Amino acid sequence: MRKFGLIGYPLSHSFSQKYFTEKFQQLDITDCKYELYPIEDIAAVKNILQDPELCGLNVTIPYKQAVIPFLHGMNAVVEEIRACNCIRIQGGKAYGYNTDTVGFSASLVRKLGQGHRQALILGTGGASKAVEYVLRKLGIGFMYVSRNAGHGVLRYEEVTEDILRRHTMVINTTPLGMYPKVDECPPLPYEAIGPEHYLFDLVYNPPLTLFLRQGKDRGAVVENGYDMLIGQAEESWRIWNS
Ligand SMILES: NC(=O)c1ccc[n+]([C@@H]2O[C@H](COP(=O)([O-])OP(=O)(O)OC[C@H]3O[C@@H](n4cnc5c(N)ncnc54)[C@H](OP(=O)(O)O)[C@@H]3O)[C@@H](O)[C@H]2O)c1
Numbered sequence: 294m295r296k297f298g299l300i301g302y303p304l305s306h307s308f309s310q311k312y313f314t315e316k317f318q319q320l321d322i323t324d325c326k327y328e329l330y331p332i333e334d335i336a337a338v339k340n341i342l343q344d345p346e347l348c349g350l351n352v353t354i355p356y357k358q359a360v361i362p363f364l365h366g367m368n369a370v371v372e373e374i375r376a377c378n379c380i381r382i383q384g385g386k387a388y389g390y391n392t393d394t395v396g397f398s399a400s401l402v403r404k405l406g407q408g409h410r411q412a413l414i415l416g417t418g419g420a421s422k423a424v425e426y427v428l429r430k431l432g433i434g435f436m437y438v439s440r441n442a443g444h445g446v447l448r449y450e451e452v453t454e455d456i457l458r459r460h461t462m463v464i465n466t467t468p469l470g471m472y473p474k475v476d477e478c479p480p481l482p483y484e485a486i487g488p489e490h491y492l493f494d495l496v497y498n499p500p501l502t503l504f505l506r507q508g509k510d511r512g513a514v515v516e517n518g519y520d521m522l523i524g525q526a527e528e529s530w531r532i533w534n535s
Contacts, residue, residue, distance in 0.1 A: 296346040297533065298328040300338055300360070301353035309351050312526050335359040342380075342387050349533035350380040350387075351526075357419045364389040374422040379529045390532050393423035396524030401427060401493060404514050409491060413438050413460045415479045416467035417446065420495055424464050433462065438479070454485035463508075465494040470502035478503035488512035497522055 299309050313327035330341055335356050341347065342363065352360050357376040361367065364377065367389035371377045377389035412428055412435040414421050421437070428435045437446045447456070457463070463486075469477045486492070492508035497518040505515040
């Protein structure tokens with residue numbers, strides 16, 4: 294049996310387990326299974342990695358950074374952004390990858406029109422680092438927006454209409470608006486949004502968050518995190534089988 298799984302905490306509902314279990318059924322793959330490893334302490338990953346049947350893991354909140362010391366090696370992306378959401382286990386050794394970058398990049402460029410030079414990244418957590426990496430690769434400038442003041446970081450109350458007009462791409466990497474708190478959205482002067490804007494929300498439940506709705510109502514191009522989610526899962530599968 295080839296085992297795969299997800300480490301994180303808590304893991305109440307898992308997109309990945311459902312996705313891979315259905316994939317194995319649809320493709321008639323009978324020698325693979327995908328399990329959940331809700332671990333309260335990252336040190337428990339040591340034992341999990343010793344399972345000789347385990348071939349790959351996904352990593353989610355809160356361990357994308359904390360798992361790095363347990364890896365035997367990592368690719369250049371993980372090295373750079375210090376966040377790992379995919380592990381390939383081969384010959385008893387664990388190698389780290391970041392497939393959020395691949396999923397985000399593929400999804401972002403699908404609707405990317407011409408002329409986007411400046412982006413706002415809302416939130417400074419783990420997923421924002423994958424977003425930053427992709428924007429750098431695309432040559433798009435960015436500013437972080439956070440609840441906390443910091444060097445080169447704007448606070449929400451500092452985002453004026455003028456700043457929002459100049460940053461035609463806005464990417465939400467906060468959980469604001471995620472089910473069940475669907476009435477929440479990042480506090481921005483949305484009046485400044487227009488058809489020249491592209492709003493991307495990493496949240497995918499609900500499909501049209503209040504953040505995206507504010508943009509859509511003003512003619513902006515919008516995209517949610519669903520295709521990114523599928524993209525990162527498929528990239529994990531490719532890595533585990535390569
Ligand atoms: N679609 C996908 O494939 C995909 C992949 C990864 C993540 N995600 C989603 O992206 C979101 C972020 O994930 P993550 O791993 O980066 O989480 P995280 O590490 O917890 O970071 C989220 C960041 O959002 C900000 N934030 C948190 N609560 C907030 C609040 N109440 N108000 C305003 N800002 C708040 C914080 O930044 P500041 O402290 O700087 O304000 C925080 O660092 C989650 O909703 C996750 O489900 C989706």
